Amino acid sequence: MTSSFDKTSSKFSGGLSRLLWAVAALNIFDMISTCWLVSSYGTGIEFNPLMRSLFEASPVNAALFKLALLIFYLILIPFAARRNYTLAYCCLSLNLTLQFSPPITEEL
DSSP: OOOOOGGGGTTTHHHHHHHHHHHHHHHHHHHHHHHHHHHHOOOOOOOHHHHHHHHOOOHHHHHHHHHHHHHHHHHHHHHHHHHHHHHHHHHHHHHHHHHSSSSOOOOO
């Protein structure tokens, strides 16, 4: 079964697929780099308290959790785009902006 969610709106032609690929690639890169950093420097390097606790339990659990959320997200956004393409596109863009902006900590 193949379907294209990009033909739903001419305003953002091809944009949803590119953003979904970007989210997937950046999340996988984030997971790999976080696993490497945690193995090198310990769990204190992870700012997210939920992921930190998962890494403390098992790095495999943390990786599986992150992949499960990514898969859920990559399935959910195209379904949301069927109802409101513009909202799905804007939420996906906002996700990329917020997820990969530098963290703001008290130490700054």
